[in-house]
């Protein structure tokens with residue numbers, strides 16, 4: 442085993458699944474005696490867990506790696522994650538990078554850096570992710586101390602082939618954490634955290650690859666029945682996986698956060714078709730209609746992409762009109778970015794980058810307006826929330842940040858009386874008497 446006092450600094454870029462992977466890597470290194478530190482300057486080992494969803498994500502990763510080597514030349518650097526899987530040789534050429542480990546081998550990182558993997562002495566460890574059938578996440582218990590709202594990743598990869606998306610080629614086919622493993626981890630987390638976020642790359646597909654014809658809703662029911670988790674938040678489920686049954690469960694169960702997130706990508710059917718998305722706007726609108734009818738106060742969010750190849754002014758205008766008409770409370774807007782190896786990147790008809798950015802700006806403004814209307818609508822109400830590690834702040838079940846009137850211990854379920862809208866979200870009514 443390696444020196445028992447090595448210190449490691451881990452940075453994870455990208456989505457919640459990537460953050461969960463970072464926590465899993467931290468746990469596996471901790472089991473081999475590595476101590477995680479919060480400052481790269483104190484560490485002998487630096488781990489960058491990358492994202493490759495856009496060109497900007499790649500640029501970020503390269504910038505961080507160069508900065509690490511410049512500022513901490515004696516530290517060993519390991520790069521892993523989606524960028525490492527997609528273009529390992531590109532990363533291996535960056536000065537100071539000691540190892541590049543693809544998603545295909547990320548569970549072997551601890552063995553590799555501690556020198557116990559004797560059969561391997563090279564720099565790049567990547568293989569075909571399509572052949573990966575196992576679920577790669579390690580236990581995340583004991584590594585999220587002091588944080589609130591830990592992420593429990595229960596599903597990996599995606600078997601869809603949306604034409605813009607690099608994820609299937611860097612994370613492989615959809616596969617699920619076995620039910621018993623999820624329950625065991627959830628029991629551990631439930632004792633320590635008020636809220637746990639369930640995440641995955643295509644979360645609604647959980648169970649399809651497991652024996653017993655299990656569905657995502659079976660997982661939710663089992664968690665509610667067999668663990669004491671105080672609040673469960675579902676990170677994101679594809680529109681067609683939001684069944685009526687799933688909406689009914691979320692609406693009727695006080696322990697599930699009133700928060701539904703359905704990736705939209707475009708409000709134009711022609712663009713959805715070119716993206717190889719499996720639904721059309723009428724299906725999507727039907728799902729939101731059910732969500733709003735069952736849960737008048739729920740957060741309703743979507744991912745939307747601007748500047749997909751060939752997106753015309755008229756198609757973008759359709760998207761704007763569609764979003765305006767829907768009960769969204771927030772949007773995550775992404776500017777399309779060509780990813781080598783995806784069908785969309787080979788399609789041509791690219792939209793000028795300036796126009797893509799302008800469309801992103803328009804949708805972000807629309808999102809802010811919708812969010813402001815939503816916040817105004819909850820003033821004067823009492824909302825369930827969880828207190829955050831960020832001092833004086835809480836997050837409501839319906840995904841709004843609240844500045845509390847008095848500091849409370851983090852990681853508690855509370856009820857907050859909302860006084861007004863502020864820039865950061867909402868403010869709680871002060872309990873102090875007005876003099």
Ligand code: SF4
Nearest residue numbers: 599601602603606608
């Ligand atoms: S559903 Fe489509 S966009 Fe989402 S991860 Fe799968 S391929 Fe990518």
